[in-house]
Amino acid sequence: MSGPFTILGGGVCGLAVAAELSSRGAQVTLIDPKGAPGDHACSWWAGGMLAPDCEGVSAEPEIMRQGRKAAGWWESQGGIVNHKGTLVVALNRDQSDLATFARRAPTATSLTKTQIAEYEPLLAERFSKALFLADEGHLDPRATLTGLHARLEQRGVGFGGNTNGQVIDCRGFAARDTLTDLRGVKGEMLVVRCPDATLSRPVRLLHPRFPLYIVPRGDNVFMLGATQIETGERGRATLRSVMELMNAAYALHPAFGEAELLEIGVDARPAFPDNQPRIRRIGDVIYVNGLFRHGFLLAPALAQMTADLLQKGKIPEVWYEDHRER
Known part of the structure; x- marks a missing residue:
């Protein structure tokens, strides 16, 4: 499926999903009422640590496993990762x-x-x-978000306008109007x-x-x-x-x-209650949310899973829920 896709929310999750889909040739529009990345976004205030082993001390093993993909993904999208442990x-x-x-x-x-x-x-x-x-690293969240936004513009991703095609909701805490357990x-x-x-x-x-x-x-x-x-x-x-x-x-x-x-x-x-993210299908909308304190660490894995789900019909191996009426 090459789109069109409309992503709601321009924080780290929305930008990552937009980057993954657009890098595969999909037609993508991203809508955020606040515009370009800035201090309105939770991810603007992040530490930017890509530290799966440290997080694995207190988090579920799957967070550590999926988080190991983050550094390479950010670099593939033009981000600068400091590999200094x-x-x-x-x-x-x-x-x-x-x-x-x-x-x-x-x-x-x-x-x-x-x-x-x-x-x-x-x-x-x-x-x-x-x-x-x-084996851990870190990046500058603000430079990373701003740079990715600019590269998506150059890639032809649209910003603003009306929803069109498959909607992917990445609004973070704002999505609690639908995600009642958030x-x-x-x-x-x-x-x-x-x-x-x-x-x-x-x-x-x-x-x-x-x-x-x-x-x-x-x-x-x-x-x-x-x-x-x-x-x-x-x-x-x-x-x-x-x-x-x-x-x-x-x-x-x-x-x-x-x-x-x-x-x-x-x-x-x-x-979410267990501090793990979700890719949740409700009606015709895909919700990608619940990154907790693992935004830059887990957004790449969630973006890849979401793109595989929408383009290949591949059900994510973890964190997927289908809430459509059966």
Whole structure:
């Protein structure tokens, strides 16, 4: 089936489905009332970590397996992926958490203080043990979304207008008007500039109350995130959450105490009860949703499954539901 296809929603999920279908020669239109990617999209505030092994510590195995496709797919679509792995650390009082993480992440390599200094000299001042996951990467979400949108325009994908042909709903949390089991999970993040800090890769600080991840954006700019609060509230960051993120960053290294606060971001991530995504057929519409905190990690796999379903009639191996009346 070469289309026409109409995709509703221009976040990471909608853009990924549009990219996959258009790369196969399909006629695609994407409709988002907010227009091009920007701070109205949940994925604008993402960390951009392509970390299937880290996520596999607490998520279902299928998320890890499908997430392994992400880095190659984003590169095939013109995205820039930094293949520098992930470093995981814990404060002295939380070393048991680091040991538990190591047991659940069999690909992780243990590092000594000397080895930490080879990867991230800044952190060797603070930590004597760490874990390194070499096969993980990260990308800049905003540059990736903006670049993909531009490439889709060049490829002939239409933006705006009326629905035409098969409709694919990728509206995220907004689709709760139809997907009654969809819930919002609020995530808050900070963007800071810290001239005295240098990191080359994402770092995760394990903590029993407010685990932190910090992702370098270049030029001494870092993204700190993210809280996970069970609410669909959007647009309002709390003082408590911001303080916890700042405290966690300071615990990672005191240099962040002097960081300049550039942005505070908050949005509601769409999630189903089991925190796994769905490709759900309801009537004549295909809904692709529920990426939770795995937007950039799982959007490629969902896009490929959706395209195979629509163009080849291939039923997705996981996460597919047919809710049409039988």
